[in-house]
Amino acid sequence: MSETDIPDIVIRRLPLYARELGLLAGEGRDFISSQELGQRLGVTPAQIRKDLSYFGRFGKRGRGYEVVGLRERLRTILGLNGRVKEMVLVGVGRLGRAVLGYAGFRRGGFEVVRVFDSDPRQIGQEVDNHRVADVATLPEYLQRTRVAMGIVAVPAEAAPSVIDMLVSGGVRAILSYAPVTTSVPRGVHLRQIDPVMELESMAYYLEAPFDGYVEDHP
Amino acid sequence: MSETDIPDIVIRRLPLYARELGLLAGEGRDFISSQELGQRLGVTPAQIRKDLSYFGRFGKRGRGYEVVGLRERLRTILGLNGRVKEMVLVGVGRLGRAVLGYAGFRRGGFEVVRVFDSDPRQIGQEVDNHRVADVATLPEYLQRTRVAMGIVAVPAEAAPSVIDMLVSGGVRAILSYAPVTTSVPRGVHLRQIDPVMELESMAYYLEAPFDGYVEDHP
DNA sequence: CACTGTGAACTTATTCACAGCT
DNA sequence: AGCTGTGAATAAGTTCACAGTG
Incomplete structure (x- = not known):
């Protein structure tokens, strides 16, 4: 049972379970x-049991799951x-x-262990106990430290090249x-947080603010 | 074709398409x-066409979609x-x-049109051109203005009651x-942003940092 | 006996594949 | 000729339902 045969959607629910526990x-x-x-x-009991069953048998029949243990x-x-x-x-x-x-x-x-920016006015500044490093030094830093996770907080235009640097x-x-889609090689995991997109999709449900969008259907 | 028979997952992709366009x-x-x-x-062409087909026929055969129009x-x-x-x-x-x-x-x-907090040290302060109002005045404000969207940026403990107030x-x-699950009535849409959960789920893929999590399988 | 763990049934979502337009 | 739009086929995800068990 290799890790890759467990659906990603299951993996994504584990933190939810852990948080509630x-x-x-x-x-x-x-x-x-x-x-x-x-x-x-807000999840069915069957889903929880099925999700957990990918990894083992953690419950006690008749009792449920031990909270701290699970x-x-x-x-x-x-x-x-x-x-x-x-x-x-990257991006301060x-x-x-x-x-x-x-x-x-x-x-x-x-924990954020080092922060980078490309703006000369930021580089060298102290932010929240971190000295801002030049993003040009990012590759060398990654090479040396093998840090495996990164957060991108740069404008959309800059994001693809920053993400490339991280991947490399x-x-x-x-x-x-950054509100932009960027492709990454298999094996690299990229998650985007875009609150505006969340709002936009919810706006759809606020009311039917339009009528007849299907007017040109046959 | 009422709006409710269009899968939510389709609705959620529309902002992605709109953003790229x-x-x-x-x-x-x-x-x-x-x-x-x-x-x-990073989406299949068939998926895009199928998604759009829920709403109408927006393309020109042989040409594709008119960017601004779509x-x-x-x-x-x-x-x-x-x-x-x-x-x-709510929460400043x-x-x-x-x-x-x-x-x-x-x-x-x-646009955020009014901001609320429960902390007496915040109430009355000016933040980014907004006078912070007492969260106790939130119900009255909503009643009067019928604002239909809300953002919750309060600690986890406070979130459920704030969300209740918004819904009411x-x-x-x-x-x-807020990193906490809260249930809302049907018809109310709640989206959560929790960057820590995103990181936690990605951590799974960083390596197999464990071995034998299935050791107690039969 | 109240629960889990799990195949089987079902539902939802995605992709295929091609007729039909422009 | 090159694309869309869409039923049909497939795949993925969820729920059911119940045997098995502490």
Whole structure:
């Protein structure tokens, strides 16, 4: 059972489960059934059980899942129980600074270890305890350190070339905030966060603001 | 053909198409085939054609799609060609301020029209040209203005109650940055942005950092 | 006996493949 | 000739339903 035969959509739900189990642990809860966990997450119990079954048998029949234990298992599966995951950040404009200051990364076990920018006015500045490095030094840095994750917070125009640099440098997981599609080789994982696209798609449901868009159907 | 029989997954791709068409228009491109558009977006041409066919026949056989025209059509379908979409923002901590300062919303035709917080130290302050209002006044404000979209940038603990207030006030599209699952009634659309979850799921692919997670399989 | 784990059934989504236009 | 638009075929994902078990 190699990791690649597990659907990505399943992998993406694991952090959701882990997150909720963390909350449950905080509430002092010992066991939880797929039924109740599903209710809290808006997911069917069968889906949770099926998802977990890709990785093993973690439940106790008649009892459910041990909250802390399952959370640990999931974090181990995700590779999150080793040391902090180091990331580079490219772009320290408004957005990059917000990312750098976001405490959630640190709390989740991710840490920005070096920040880069191409703007001469930024390079050399101190931002949130990081000296901003010239993006020209990024390849050398990646070569040397083998950092495997990167965050892209540069304008759309700059994003493709930045992403190329990251990929060439061996970065295999990239989170991009730039509103542009960029292709990456197989084996490299790129996730985009674009709040505007989320809003745009929700706008569709606000009302039928148009009528007869099918008027030219035969 | 009511809007509700179009799969949500199709609706979510429309902004992606519209975004790319905007870029193409900027490049002065007149027509594009589903083939080439698909290549640029990492989507199959058949998928693009099928998606568009839910709404009408927008292409010219032998030529492809008229770039500006299709973009306008898509934006109209999404309800984005009317006036600016007004939103409330709840939470003006670090994250909320970053959201407020993000120029992409304005560019995309979305505007934060009022900001709220529960922290007495924030209430009354001026943030990015907005006077921060007490979240206690949110219900009254929604009642009066009928603003239909909201952004939630409060800590996880506070998010469920804030989301409830928005829903009660008639907000039907909510973008939440809080790392917590909250259920909303049918008809209300909630999208969550959680960069940590994205990173966590990508971490899985970084390497097989574990071996034998199936050791207790039969 | 209340739950999990899981094949089988079903549903949804994607891709194929080609007729039909321009 | 080169593309779209679309039913039909295929693939992927979800849910059912129930045997098995602590």
